[in-house]
Amino acid sequence: MEQIPLDIPDNPKLVQNITHFARALRKAGLPIGPGRVIDAIRAVEAAGFSEKQDFYWTLHACFVNRPEHRAVFAQIFRLYWRDPRYLEHMMSMMIPAVRGVQEDRVAQAAEKRAAEALLDGVARDEPPAGEDNSDDESQIEIDASMTMSEEERLRSLDFEQMSTEEMAAAKRMIARLSLPVKPIASRRSEAALQGARIDWRKTLRASMRRGGEIYDLALKRPKPRWPNLVVLCDISGSMSQYSRVVLHFLHAISNAKGAGWAKVHAFTFGTRLTNITRHMRQRDVDAALKAAGAEAQDWEGGTRIGACLHAFNRDWSRRVLGQGAVVLLITDGLDRDDPDALAREMERLHLSSRRLIWLNPLLRWEGFAPKARGIAAMLPHVDSFRAGHSVASLEELAKVISRPDDMGEKARLMSALREEAA
The missing domain is CATH 3.40.50.410 (von Willebrand factor, type A domain)
Incomplete structure (x- = not known):
């Protein structure tokens, strides 16, 4: 890889590709906001690169801050940067239908998620680009929009009737779900500023330090606990x-x-x-x-x-x-x-x-x-x-x-x- 001048006004294509790359990482689950994208562009501008490995670790330092995100970053980086046949690689990963759980025994961790993030909005039946883009940064047009009616349809659609794209979108919706539960009042108690009961033991113990005079009443309430x-x-x-x-x-x-x-x-x-x-x-x-x-x-x-x-x-x-x-x-x-x-x-x-x-x-x-x-x-x-x-x-x-x-x-x-x- 030859040295590339990195003055931002003169290299809008590189900036655009870093932005698309960050968008794919965000779709794959990494918490990346606009601030990190700007930091990554400035880091590449300041560090420069003469080898692909240097460029990899510069972006890695800006976008990865948890160990579990390393595999996703590595897969998306491999598919996105300097791979002229990225569509063919991603299509081959996405061809198997999501019909059972045994597919994860063959696929590498985060590999399918990386392909889904990069292929979001790319039509399956479109042929891959025939020209060799090894000297140009690969650019992917990603359409992240989802209308409310489409999202509502996915919410009510049976999992068994979903296509591969719909299943991927449903999994992203499920990943945002939570299952909150109300706490249970236990027999144990804790100190409280406003409680339902008076803590006589704590009140009398405090009065003994003041010669038997009671100045304040200590209050307590049931200590909440959460079930399994x-x-x-x-x-x-x-x-x-x-x-x-x-x-x-x-x-x-x-x-x-x-x-x-x-x-x-x-x-x-x-x-x-x-x-x-x-x-x-x-x-x-x-x-x-x-x-x-x-x-x-x-x-x-x-x-x-x-x-x-x-x-x-x-x-x-x-x-x-x-x-x-x-x-x-x-x-x-x-x-x-x-x-x-x-x-x-x-x-x-x-x-x-x-x-x-x-x-x-x-x-x-x-x-x-x-x-x-x-x-x-x-x-x-x-x-x-x-x-x-x-x-x-x-x-x-x-x-x-x-x-x-x-x-x-x-x-x-x-x-x-x-x-x-x-």
């Missing part, structure tokens, strides 16, 4: 279209700041139970899903809900369900095992948790009825029964997570069960 969140996600074949999106949602919850949860525990189950909690705590979503896919060996396999719940109740319930944990059970309930055993395990799980919420993608059908034996056995032992097939259903869950009176569709379906039994 336990997520049990079905990754069997019948749930394969929803498992990956649910794990994206779970990763966003596990890494959300200010949501209020004490701890977030994540488990997957199909034919066996797998604890993926430590993998979901990784900051990079692609690395987290890749590690979870390597840990769980029963992706898109059979379904043994009763046996997996038995393993959870036996090995994990006392560890993670203490102190009023909220449980999210994400499954379609299609189980061929003994329904009586499934009902017993569901009852034990319900009694061990503060609140048990069941998300079922089958509720997307208007004529849904609890006719399957597994669904009929599980339904009486949940506090709330809700749909989990779209971004809108996950957003609605965030609104009702702290409402103890919310039952979702449980009341209607339980009445249907009683009528059928009668």
